[in-house]
Amino acid sequence: MDPLIIALLGIGALLVLLGIGVPIAFSMTVVGIAGLLITTGPDITWASLQMLPMSSIASYGLVLIPLFVLMGNFANVAGISRDLYDTAYKWFGRLPGGLAIATVFASAALSACTGSSVAMVATMSKIALPQMDRYNYKRELSLGSVAGAGTLDILIPPSIIAVIYAIITESSVGKVLVGGIIPGLINAGGFIVMILIRAMLNPSLGPRAAGITWLDSLKAIKGVWGMIVLFGTFMGVIYTGITTPTEAGAIGCVCALVLAAVTRNLNWSAVRSALFETIRTGSFSRGRVSRSGSSVLPSGSTSRRQLW
Numbered sequence: 001m002d003p004l005i006i007a008l009l010g011i012g013a014l015l016v017l018l019g020i021g022v023p024i025a026f027s028m029t030v031v032g033i034a035g036l037l038i039t040t041g042p043d044i045t046w047a048s049l050q051m052l053p054m055s056s057i058a059s060y061g062l063v064l065i066p067l068f069v070l071m072g073n074f075a076n077v078a079g080i081s082r083d084l085y086d087t088a089y090k091w092f093g094r095l096p097g098g099l100a101i102a103t104v105f106a107s108a109a110l111s112a113c114t115g116s117s118v119a120m121v122a123t124m125s126k127i128a129l130p131q132m133d134r135y136n137y138k139r140e141l142s143l144g145s146v147a148g149a150g151t152l153d154i155l156i157p158p159s160i161i162a163v164i165y166a167i168i169t170e171s172s173v174g175k176v177l178v179g180g181i182i183p184g185l186i187n188a189g190g191f192i193v194m195i196l197i198r199a200m201l202n203p204s205l206g207p208r209a210a211g212i213t214w215l216d217s218l219k220a221i222k223g224v225w226g227m228i229v230l231f232g233t234f235m236g237v238i239y240t241g242i243t244t245p246t247e248a249g250a251i252g253c254v255c256a257l258v259l260a261a262v263t264r265n266l267n268w269s270a271v272r273s274a275l276f277e278t279i280r281t282g283s284f285s286r287g288r289v290s291r292s293g294s295s296v297l298p299s300g301s302t303s304r305r306q307l308w
Helices: 004-017 024-040 042-057 060-077 080-092 098-112 117-134 139-154 161-168 171-178 181-201 215-237 245-262 267-299 301-308
Strands: none
Touching: 004 301, 024 042, 060 080, 060 161, 060 215, 060 267, 080 098, 080 117, 080 215, 098 139, 098 181, 098 215, 117 139, 117 267, 139 161, 139 181, 161 171, 161 215, 171 181, 171 215, 171 245, 215 245
16 A cells, blocks of 8 residues: 555544544554554564654654753743733734734744743733733633634744654754744734734724833833844854754753843742753653654655655
8 A cells, every 4th residue: 555545544543533532642652553554564563663662752853842841941930921921012902902912922922932832822821811801801812812822832933843843754953943934923913913803893802902102112122132032042043054953952041041040030949840841841742752653654754755
């Protein structure tokens, strides 16, 4: 059977399993084992299962995942997420649905500082939802803007998903990361336009925020300096070819740590929390990679590229 056909059938089976509520890890494992049995037989399948989990997570590129997560955690310690939302709130709050627009803008900017969409959504939920509740935003808009904007982290680097995709498809990590910038910005722009249109048609969805002057907006610009420094440092060394993405991740961690120290938000409790969250997220991501490796192995690397 054609490897591409097997890959398509495997994706279909995976979607069915996910649709009926089977956990992701088990779904990918079942599809991978079934594909190996069909294409290679039981003996090679058993040998592959003994080797594959270790070989999948031993990739040097996976070092990027904990580095991205740690960089994002240190960025949160530095207060970058809070400053970004405050800046966006001061600039867009006067518009219909302005706080939801500010949430999307801040999430897009925060995506440039953190590799974990879960961490970003959790952070924005704590910062943005209370403000939108204060101005009587409809829950469908406030929750939708936070959840929808959380997906921007998948595209805008540094992105854990982009790293995993690059490793599984044997693509250049640096090119995949850089290639996600424009689609991510287009996606964010689409969210903003849709929120603005809906709020103009139905003002009760997202009332305008009051009491914001242009002077407040100008003063709030200083809140983006941390994001600019961190993203500029991280992507600058990658785009110019000075370092590899892995080395850039380490540089980004140091830069975020320095920003946390400069803003006087650095303390042992915050560092410990950031390290534990990095360990938890990094371990989960490596487990996901090991199972995704077993699920795509039957299709072969060439067919994977053709499929994607």
